[in-house]
Amino acid sequence: MSTRESTPMSHPAGTAILNVEHVGMRFGGLTAIADLHFDVHAGEIVSLIGPNGAGKTTAFNIMTGFLKPTQGRVLFRGQDLSQTRPNEIARLGLARTFQRTSVFADDTVRDNVLIGLNRHGDVALLDRLFPTPRGRRAEAAVRERAEAILDLVGLAARADEKAGSLSYGEQRLVGFALALAVEPKMLLLDEPVSGMNASETQGFVRLIRKVRDEGVTILLVEHDMPMVMEVSDRIVCLNYGRLIAEGPPAAIRADPNVIEAYLGKSAAKLEHKEPVHA
Numbered sequence: 001m002s003t004r005e006s007t008p009m010s011h012p013a014g015t016a017i018l019n020v021e022h023v024g025m026r027f028g029g030l031t032a033i034a035d036l037h038f039d040v041h042a043g044e045i046v047s048l049i050g051p052n053g054a055g056k057t058t059a060f061n062i063m064t065g066f067l068k069p070t071q072g073r074v075l076f077r078g079q080d081l082s083q084t085r086p087n088e089i090a091r092l093g094l095a096r097t098f099q100r101t102s103v104f105a106d107d108t109v110r111d112n113v114l115i116g117l118n119r120h121g122d123v124a125l126l127d128r129l130f131p132t133p134r135g136r137r138a139e140a141a142v143r144e145r146a147e148a149i150l151d152l153v154g155l156a157a158r159a160d161e162k163a164g165s166l167s168y169g170e171q172r173l174v175g176f177a178l179a180l181a182v183e184p185k186m187l188l189l190d191e192p193v194s195g196m197n198a199s200e201t202q203g204f205v206r207l208i209r210k211v212r213d214e215g216v217t218i219l220l221v222e223h224d225m226p227m228v229m230e231v232s233d234r235i236v237c238l239n240y241g242r243l244i245a246e247g248p249p250a251a252i253r254a255d256p257n258v259i260e261a262y263l264g265k266s267a268a269k270l271e272h273k274e275p276v277h278a
């Protein structure tokens with residue numbers, strides 16, 4: 001495990017940054033999550049896996065404030081998120097990416113990242129609007145940060161192209177860059193490599209590790225099992241809204257309950273199918 005955070009708010013390795021405490025979610029008569037309970041420690045890469053409809057996306061939506069749980073609570077860095085709005089949660093340092101890409105297709109890749117940075121609002125608006133020396137310095141700092149993020153995700157050479165002209169996998173990287181723009185302490189990645197080819201996936205594994213080594217904790221939902229087994233420190237497996245196993249990849253791969261519910265069926269079982277929402 002590696003943490004290089006040095007701010008006073010940082011968590012030493014092994015401290016929980018996220019606590020999911022007996023969370024339940026019902027939609028009318030349907031129980032999407034029955035009783036989910038797990039922690040993520042600072043500096044870890046943790047994956048949430050399970051068959052279609054197991055409740056993974058619902059869990060993500062609760063952790064990011066898009067849904068309020070009908071039972072239990074989620075703490076991020078000790079703060080209860082139940083009454084916290086999504087934009088406040090992002091400001092606390094918990095950012096997410098979405099299953100579907102959400103880039104501005106007609107803007108360049110660079111402008112997408114600049115939009116993300118400006119939305120984050122770490123530079124005062126007046127400083128950017130007026131051509132004062134201070135305003136110009138602020139603008140230059142934002143542009144420099146955009147270049148650094150583009151470099152990190154490997155899109156520097158495509159910065160001037162329209163985001164909509166990139167391959168699907170590259171657009172996922174733009175979505176990832178947008179999430180990084182808010183300088184998160186923790187990133188929730190929703191099926192980040194779906195639609196990526198094998199070499200893009202390998203590149204993404206290296207990228208996730210690099211970002212983690214910079215002190216960002218990662219929780220991902222992913223159906224690409226070789227990728228999950230390679231990148232995860234720990235895996236949490238859900239089935240029908242219940243936690244059925246939790247542990248390091250080797251233990252999860254060998255767990256009879258996980259094999260029965262998810263891994264052991266036909267190869268087609270590992271392919272992602274769109275959920276049918278009630």
Ligand SMILES: Nc1ncnc2c1ncn2[C@@H]1O[C@H](COP(=O)(O)OP(=O)(O)OP(=O)(O)O)[C@@H](O)[C@H]1O
Nearest residue numbers: 027032051052053054055056057058275276277278
């Ligand atoms: N807004 C909603 N209203 C009603 N039911 C919902 C809603 N969102 C999710 N569900 C149901 O909750 C259950 C869990 O769905 P969820 O999308 O969280 O599963 P998942 O594990 O993310 O699946 P997938 O791997 O296919 O993305 C499913 O039965 C789904 O149909």
